[in-house]
Amino acid sequence: MTESANQKLKEPDILQYTNYRIYLRDYYDYKKKTSSAFSLRFFAEKAGLSSHAHLKLAIDGKRNITKNTVVKLVLGIGLDTRRASYFESLVFFNQAKKDKERQIYYAQLLAASPRSKLRTLEKTQFRIFREWYHSAILEMTSIKSFKPAPEWISKHIMGDLSAAQAAESLKLLLDLELIVKTANGFRAKNPLLTTDDEVQDILVKLYHNQMLKLSANALSELSGDQRDFSAVTFAIKRTDFPALKKHLQLMRKELLDFSASSGEAEDIVQVNIQLFPLTRGV
Secondary structure (H helix, E strand, C coil): CCHHHHHCCCCCCHHCCCHHHHHHHHHHHHHHHHCCCCCCHHHHHHHHCCCCCHHHHHHHHCCCCHHHCCCCCHHHHCCHEEEEEEHHHHHHHCCCCHHHHHHHHHHHHHHHHCCCHHHHHHCHHHHHHHHHHHHHHHHCCCEEECCCCHHHHHHHCCCCCCCHHHHHHHHHHHHHCCCEEECEEEECCCCCCCHHHHHHHHHHHHHHHHHHHHHHHHHHHHHHHCCCCCCCCCCCCCCHHHHHHHHHHHHHHHHHHHHHCCEEEEECCCCCCCCCCCCCCC
């Protein structure tokens, strides 16, 4: 590779990653392209690792790494203090098994750097999932009687939502360009909400936990003609579980056929569907 070509390549920045394994792979590819002598064995030796095979297994997602290995990789790569802290938190965030652990490391990642990819996403789309009412207010803009006043939203939305929170939510939806101002108020512009794969699970769980609490309140506070709660328990073959999940996914899409056009809706509803086993190890 020529010197001019080397200059065009940019070393991967850990702050722009949400998966440490992908970062290590990209770092290795970058070093390989900029130095013909660089190899996985050389990388492992430079980091003081006893085996390059262990490093490859970690990059391929087949093995986790320990605190000791993290320290060695930080020194081998030459990360500065801020990036070293981010890298360490990212490793244990990716490897965490329990939600509480993931939330702890997620908070550490956000605190590690104001310029990281996670921090950028946190200020935008992640907020939609952290607080349940943003998606509800987004849908409320399609109601024909909708009034773009925080006090009106606070009065007509279920749950304990203040006018100040409603105003903040409207501003967030505008900043994200999920809604746009019109002559009569607001309208939804882009209803598709997505998150980065590495953090999607933790945020979706936060969202569903909030919705489950709202469901519990609705069960006790709403009359039977205003809600529909039902459950079914039945035995299945373990091999049929994936097919059952697929069936529910298709059913959720069919429910969207009831979605009213903008300006014609009169209410916003929430449909929660839970599927989980009641047995284990049988």
